[in-house]
Amino acid sequence: MDPQRKRKIRLVVALSVAVLLSVALIYTSFSASTEAKEPSELIGASPGTNAEMTGKVVKGSIRHIGNGIAFRVVDRDGNGSSLPVTYRGTVPDPFRGGREIVLTGSVENGTFVGEPETLITKCPSKFTTKSNG
Amino acid sequence: MASLGSVLLALAFLAAISAGVLALTARRGDERRLLISRRVVYGFCALLTACVVIIEVAFAGNDFGFKIVQEHSSIETPTFYKLAAMWSSQEGSLLLWAWVLSIASSIALYATRNRLRELVPWATAVMMGVAAFFTGLMLFAPDVQPFATLSPAPADGVGLNPLLQHPSMMIHPPMLYSGYVAFTVPFAFAIGALVTRRLDAEWIRATRRFALIAWAFLGFGLLLGARWSYTELGWGGYWAWDPVENAALMPWLLGTAFLHSIMVQEKRGMLKVWNACLIVGTFSMALLGTFLVRSGVLQSIHAFGDNTVGPYILALIGVVVIGSTLLIVSRLDDLRSEKQIDSLISREAIFLVNNLLLVGLTAVIFWGTFFPLISELFTGSKASLAAPWFDRYTTPLAILLVLFTGVGPLLAWRRVSWESAKRIFRIPLAVAAVVTLALLVFTDAAHKPWALALFALAAFALTGLAQEFWTGAQARQRLVGGSMPAALVGLVSRNRRRYGGYVVHIGIVVLLVGIAASSSFQTNRDVDLKPGETAVVDGREITYVKPTYAVDSEKYTFGAKLRVAEDGKFVAFLEPSQRFFRPTGQETGLISSYFAGEATSEVGLRPGAGADLWIAVRPNITEVQARVRRADKGFAACVRGAPGAPPQCEALGAMMRAAAADPRLRPQAFAQISKLQAIAAAKVGQTYLTDTAPATFKVIVNPLVTWMWIGGLIALAGVLLALWPARGRRRGALVRTEADARKEAKYREIRDAELDHASGKLSDEDFAAVDAELRREAVEMLNGSGNGAGADNGNGSHPREPEKIEQS
Numbered sequence: 001m002d003p004q005r006k007r008k009i010r011l012v013v014a015l016s017v018a019v020l021l022s023v024a025l026i027y028t029s030f031s032a033s034t035e036a037k038e039p040s041e042l043i044g045a046s047p048g049t050n051a052e053m054t055g056k057v058v059k060g061s062i063r064h065i066g067n068g069i070a071f072r073v074v075d076r077d078g079n080g081s082s083l084p085v086t087y088r089g090t091v092p093d094p095f096r097g098g099r100e101i102v103l104t105g106s107v108e109n110g111t112f113v114g115e116p117e118t119l120i121t122k123c124p125s126k127f128t129t130k131s132n133g
Numbered sequence: 134m135a136s137l138g139s140v141l142l143a144l145a146f147l148a149a150i151s152a153g154v155l156a157l158t159a160r161r162g163d164e165r166r167l168l169i170s171r172r173v174v175y176g177f178c179a180l181l182t183a184c185v186v187i188i189e190v191a192f193a194g195n196d197f198g199f200k201i202v203q204e205h206s207s208i209e210t211p212t213f214y215k216l217a218a219m220w221s222s223q224e225g226s227l228l229l230w231a232w233v234l235s236i237a238s239s240i241a242l243y244a245t246r247n248r249l250r251e252l253v254p255w256a257t258a259v260m261m262g263v264a265a266f267f268t269g270l271m272l273f274a275p276d277v278q279p280f281a282t283l284s285p286a287p288a289d290g291v292g293l294n295p296l297l298q299h300p301s302m303m304i305h306p307p308m309l310y311s312g313y314v315a316f317t318v319p320f321a322f323a324i325g326a327l328v329t330r331r332l333d334a335e336w337i338r339a340t341r342r343f344a345l346i347a348w349a350f351l352g353f354g355l356l357l358g359a360r361w362s363y364t365e366l367g368w369g370g371y372w373a374w375d376p377v378e379n380a381a382l383m384p385w386l387l388g389t390a391f392l393h394s395i396m397v398q399e400k401r402g403m404l405k406v407w408n409a410c411l412i413v414g415t416f417s418m419a420l421l422g423t424f425l426v427r428s429g430v431l432q433s434i435h436a437f438g439d440n441t442v443g444p445y446i447l448a449l450i451g452v453v454v455i456g457s458t459l460l461i462v463s464r465l466d467d468l469r470s471e472k473q474i475d476s477l478i479s480r481e482a483i484f485l486v487n488n489l490l491l492v493g494l495t496a497v498i499f500w501g502t503f504f505p506l507i508s509e510l511f512t513g514s515k516a517s518l519a520a521p522w523f524d525r526y527t528t529p530l531a532i533l534l535v536l537f538t539g540v541g542p543l544l545a546w547r548r549v550s551w552e553s554a555k556r557i558f559r560i561p562l563a564v565a566a567v568v569t570l571a572l573l574v575f576t577d578a579a580h581k582p583w584a585l586a587l588f589a590l591a592a593f594a595l596t597g598l599a600q601e602f603w604t605g606a607q608a609r610q611r612l613v614g615g616s617m618p619a620a621l622v623g624l625v626s627r628n629r630r631r632y633g634g635y636v637v638h639i640g641i642v643v644l645l646v647g648i649a650a651s652s653s654f655q656t657n658r659d660v661d662l663k664p665g666e667t668a669v670v671d672g673r674e675i676t677y678v679k680p681t682y683a684v685d686s687e688k689y690t691f692g693a694k695l696r697v698a699e700d701g702k703f704v705a706f707l708e709p710s711q712r713f714f715r716p717t718g719q720e721t722g723l724i725s726s727y728f729a730g731e732a733t734s735e736v737g738l739r740p741g742a743g744a745d746l747w748i749a750v751r752p753n754i755t756e757v758q759a760r761v762r763r764a765d766k767g768f769a770a771c772v773r774g775a776p777g778a779p780p781q782c783e784a785l786g787a788m789m790r791a792a793a794a795d796p797r798l799r800p801q802a803f804a805q806i807s808k809l810q811a812i813a814a815a816k817v818g819q820t821y822l823t824d825t826a827p828a829t830f831k832v833i834v835n836p837l838v839t840w841m842w843i844g845g846l847i848a849l850a851g852v853l854l855a856l857w858p859a860r861g862r863r864r865g866a867l868v869r870t871e872a873d874a875r876k877e878a879k880y881r882e883i884r885d886a887e888l889d890h891a892s893g894k895l896s897d898e899d900f901a902a903v904d905a906e907l908r909r910e911a912v913e914m915l916n917g918s919g920n921g922a923g924a925d926n927g928n929g930s931h932p933r934e935p936e937k938i939e940q941s
């Protein structure tokens with residue numbers, strides 16, 4: 001085989017591998033992702049709706065129930081009515097009223113039930129100008 | 134002082150612009166103007182240094198008239214954190230960016246003051262353009278002026294967030310910034326090379342060190358961030374595929390690819406387009422990292438601040454990407470490779486594969502990071518990808534990387550015959566096979582095929598690297614005699630770049646082993662224990678001995694004393710705790726304010742070569758909180774003079790009423806109240822010690838995780854080894870001419886080939902062919918350079934010079 005042809009074959013093989021991989025990447029990312037929703041979009045959602053919920057914990061709403069916690073969240077801009085949430089599992093240090101959280105779970109009986117170990121609390125910003133009391 | 138700072142900042146902005154303009158308008162050979170431009174850059178650096186000093190003095194002196202000081206420091210903030218608080222603010226971090234850039238630019242221009250005359254003007258213009266951009270932001274963008282003032286000056290500041298009060302958190306941001314910023318230098322010189330069509334390896338030789346330093350800073354910054362997360366955040370992990378983490382990892386990966394592929398351009402004149410694209414990509418990713426933390430575009434656990442500077446940085450990224458792409462496309466003819474890859478079994482071919490893997494890895498992470506935006510574009514709703522998705526793609530790619538990390542260093546440049554390849558790979562392959570068998574027989578690694586594959590390949594790579602040191606030292610011993618250790622030292626000190634690189638490889642492989650083991654074989658359990666109870670986690674008996682407690686004016690600390698034993702034998706006491714901080718800068722008269730601020734975990738950590746035992750506690754403070762609320766109520770009732778209150782209350786109430794009427798009495802009244810409150814807080818907190826409610830413990834047994842940190846430090850040592858100036862070049866290393874540099878690179882290549890031959894990497898025939906080629910190239914170069922430094926000698930004898938260097 002002459003070198004020119006060999007190079008061309010190599011290039012075609014490399015490109016097709018790259019294309020195949022990117023198709024797999026794109027396909028799996030759409031199927032593996034969870035939709036991000038805010039509490040107002042989940043209020044009244046049909047039972048069993050899965051979502052990655054992003055919201056703000058209502059101050060003073062956190063209760064300990066057994067070895068889990070229950071609290072309410074509102075949209076990140078603080079508007080709208082609040083959604084009740086239950087969660088069992090590790091609670092990150094920065095978790096508290098007024099903080100933004102991300103939690104994966106599903107809606108059951110009007111309550112958002114978080115999957116264990118999926119609660120993420122935003123780190124207090126290094127760049128916010130207000131104190132996070 | 135603040136107004137002086139503003140003036141200096143404005144002058145710095147003008148200096149940056151004028152340095153760029155002076156450099157660009159200097160005609161060829163106009164040394165004077167170029168010299169002035171360089172001096173203006175030094176001046177720019179001095180002005181920004183003065184700005185930083187003013188801010189730091191304000192922090193150290195509690196000058197709360199400075200807005201930045203008031204918002205990020207307080208009287209009680211420890212001095213170390215006061216000095217580091219500058220970059221915990223948006224405006225301070227921008228100032229840090231510009232300042233580090235001014236230092237890097239000055240060093241780069243000083244180092245090239247007698248070289249690269251055509252390129253330097255353009256490089257200066259690019260660096261100063263970026264510098265002017267960041268300085269301009271601080272002058273003209275809203276809310277990010279570092280010298281903004283508050284009038285009248287408040288008495289105290291808000292203080293620094295307690296979560297950030299951790300030594301590694303203070304070093305981590307400047308490390309990352311230095312990494313991001315130092316990539317500006319190779320980028321600027323690449324643009325200069327493209328504009329002036331000087332596309333040989335000169336710009337690479339001049340900026341290689343900056344790229345390596347940038348890479349090391351970025352990597353060390355990432356490692357410190359991981360360490361902080363592991364010890365401070367109370368979740369026991371070190372990486373979460375969070376957008377901000379990814380934003381720092383992507384330029385690091387592209388930088389890794391760049392550092393490898395520039396070697397191919399230096400030695401073989403190939404991959405020029407690729408290198409130009411890589412440095413543009415790396416620099417854009419660095420800007421993207423700077424952008425992501427300030428924009429709020431993506432959801433991240435690192436909460437983002439105001440969006441004021443986000444759009445500007447995005448615009449800069451747009452200019453960089455589009456401008457550079459157009460430039461590269463217009464120069465495609467000049468970027469043609471001087472040669473082609475001879476053989477697929479050669480170092481350059483493996484480098485290319487490794488490069489593709491690194492770029493692929495970056496592409497995967499990029500896609501995953503920006504997927505929320507992509508999905509919003511196509512489906513209308515934001516959806517995000519979690520860690521399992523990232524793991525699925527990055528794990529196999531990382532394993533392939535380790536494989537090629539093992540193969541690459543063992544091969545010589547240009548070509549390796551099958552016979553030599555078989556000889557070279559015999560021992561590493563055998564060791565990998567033995568390790569795999571041992572793991573299969575003695576451990577449960579079989580359940581985790583990915584981890585098993587990584588361990589086997591790590592054994593392969595490490596053995597290969599050890600063999601490199603061994604055969605190299607043997608070859609040197611044959612050449613110069615002496616003992617084996619002496620030969621090893623001589624070998625490494627004479628080939629710092631090569632063996633420094635190998636040490637980095639060892640470090641990275643060790644680090645990956647740590648990651649693979651700790652993520653695949655971790656035991657993670659939550660247990661509820663009452664004092665006196667014992668739990669067994671992965672063979673370790675953990676007994677909750679007693680609750681612990683401490684209090685001071687800023688925080689409550691509730692924790693646990695734990696006794697750890699293995700097989701009934703005492704191992705250690707661990708004392709994890711959780712701290713509850715009062716929000717600073719807000720005066721409240723309530724003890725319950727202790728629970729209104731941040732809570733941080735102090736982890737009980739027993740590191741070990743085999744496994745770390747990591748324990749965090751979540752104390753049950755429901756009872757204490759209830760008692761605190763009662764105490765607050767009682768206190769309020771007491772001050773009001775409720776019936777049945779103790780007599781001291783009356784005095785206090787009277788004092789309060791007097792203070793309400795006469796403001797001068799207030800400080801005294803407040804002092805009295807805080808004193809009483811401190812006593813009450815201590816008493817109430819004390820009751821935690823007699824609580825028998827169970828506390829929740831998160832217990833993690835993390836195998837081999839220590840090797841992650843050790844690997845990182847080994848890699849850092851390797852970088853230092855590679856950067857250390859070679860002997861004899863230390864003086865006057867910076868005044869070499871381009872011809873000298875090119876000649877030296879060729880000599881080095883000949884030496885490398887000789888070393889590869891002597892250490893058995895190149896067979897006799899291969900060596901003969903490669904050596905002849907190299908010598909021909911060297912002769913061509915000497916002839917071509919005409920009146921170059923070597924013309925006084927006969928051409929034929931010249932290529933022998935490297936051996937003289939080698940043996941001297």
